[in-house]
Amino acid sequence: MPRPEIRFCRLCGTATAASIPPGEDRERAVCPDCGYVDYVNPINVVGTIPVWGQAGEQVLLCRRAIEPRKGYWTVPAGFLEFGESLPDGAIRETREEAGARIELGELFSVIDVVHVGQVHLFYRARLLDLDLEPGLETIENWVVEFDRIPWDEIAFPTVRRTLEHYVADRAAGAFTVHTETIERRRSH
Amino acid sequence: MPRPEIRFCRLCGTATAASIPPGEDRERAVCPDCGYVDYVNPINVVGTIPVWGQAGEQVLLCRRAIEPRKGYWTVPAGFLEFGESLPDGAIRETREEAGARIELGELFSVIDVVHVGQVHLFYRARLLDLDLEPGLETIENWVVEFDRIPWDEIAFPTVRRTLEHYVADRAAGAFTVHTETIERRRSH
Numbered sequence: 001m002p003r004p005e006i007r008f009c010r011l012c013g014t015a016t017a018a019s020i021p022p023g024e025d026r027e028r029a030v031c032p033d034c035g036y037v038d039y040v041n042p043i044n045v046v047g048t049i050p051v052w053g054q055a056g057e058q059v060l061l062c063r064r065a066i067e068p069r070k071g072y073w074t075v076p077a078g079f080l081e082f083g084e085s086l087p088d089g090a091i092r093e094t095r096e097e098a099g100a101r102i103e104l105g106e107l108f109s110v111i112d113v114v115h116v117g118q119v120h121l122f123y124r125a126r127l128l129d130l131d132l133e134p135g136l137e138t139i140e141n142w143v144v145e146f147d148r149i150p151w152d153e154i155a156f157p158t159v160r161r162t163l164e165h166y167v168a169d170r171a172a173g174a175f176t177v178h179t180e181t182i183e184r185r186r187s188h
Numbered sequence: 189m190p191r192p193e194i195r196f197c198r199l200c201g202t203a204t205a206a207s208i209p210p211g212e213d214r215e216r217a218v219c220p221d222c223g224y225v226d227y228v229n230p231i232n233v234v235g236t237i238p239v240w241g242q243a244g245e246q247v248l249l250c251r252r253a254i255e256p257r258k259g260y261w262t263v264p265a266g267f268l269e270f271g272e273s274l275p276d277g278a279i280r281e282t283r284e285e286a287g288a289r290i291e292l293g294e295l296f297s298v299i300d301v302v303h304v305g306q307v308h309l310f311y312r313a314r315l316l317d318l319d320l321e322p323g324l325e326t327i328e329n330w331v332v333e334f335d336r337i338p339w340d341e342i343a344f345p346t347v348r349r350t351l352e353h354y355v356a357d358r359a360a361g362a363f364t365v366h367t368e369t370i371e372r373r374r375s376h
Binding site: 003004005006007008009010011012013015016023025026029036038039040041042043044066079080081082083084085086087096106107110112114115117119121136137177179181183 | 191192193194195196197198199200201203204211213214217224226227228229230231232254267268269270271272273274275284294295298300302303305307309324325365367369371
């Protein structure tokens with residue numbers, strides 16, 4: 001998602017001007033009529049790593065029905081909405097994309113995707129049952145062993161990095177919070 | 189910061205209409221002319237807990253020069269900008285508000301403030317020197333012992349909770365990541 005090019009005030013419809021508001025140090029889209037400053041900030045994407053099996057040896061993947069990366073695999077994730085918490089957003093997206101009911105666990109990864117203005121946050125989770133149903137954005141669900149994850153068909157770098165960390169932590173027997181930054185565009 | 193009431197398309201200036209875009213489940217401000225959907229999402233606030241002293245027994249506080257909570261104490265924090273990572277934003281805000289140079293540490297707290305549509309993320313940090321200079325939004329800096337923090341004069345619940353967690357973890361000798369949600373308005 002590129003940065004939107006703001007040209008009009010979203011409150012009063014007047015053409016905005018690029019100027020530096022008092023006390024600030026960079027240009028914003030400012031309304032010369034009503035004074036509204038239209039800040040553009042990174043958006044949060046929240047998701048889960050929903051596991052299944054006695055030892056949590058399987059993970060729920062969703063095959064994307066929409067662009068970008070249609071046909072590729074992801075874990076359930078989507079944009080955090082105004083008025084909901086990160087955990088509530090992660091639970092909602094898991095239900096919407098996979099029809100899955102989960103017990104949410106701890107925050108697991110926080111990954112900046114600087115060039116698209118997004119922060120991706122993933123939570124550990126346990127599936128409560130296998131009564132799944134793909135949502136509108138999902139072609140099919142797949143509950144797959146961690147050692148059979150189709151690494152070359154994972155939709156997004158943040159999902160791949162999160163699953164890689166999860167596999168490593170699971171092997172080590174201890175889960176921690178992982179933070180990292182993805183700065184560059186990849187080929188996809 | 190309340191949710192903005194969107195009435196006009198920020199790209200083309202046409203009056204927007206509240207409607208549910210295809211494949212979605214809730215009303216958005218949609219432009220009937222150019223089709224732009226103006227999503228409103230929570231915004232990230234990033235900050236640091238900059239410590240000083242051989243055992244990190246002091247912390248840098250800033251007295252706010254602006255509303256809200258003018259005159260009250262905070263740690264350096266502010267809105268994450270498009271095009272920067274969470275760590276870069278935390279470092280920038282610490283420099284802007286306190287003139288402080290830091291070595292950034294690990295992510296420490298992630299706190300949802302649901303009713304204002306914000307997520308506050310604080311990082312551990314070490315001051316590199318005491319060559320500080322209050323920024324435009326700061327009346328004065330104060331490097332104070334943790335056991336002398338003016339708890340009743342802390343500006344925001346997320347800062348108070350973060351400092352409380354920090355004091356507890358420091359006493360326990362082990363720092364972990366703290367996540368929580370603040371749903372209700374407090375009296376201030």
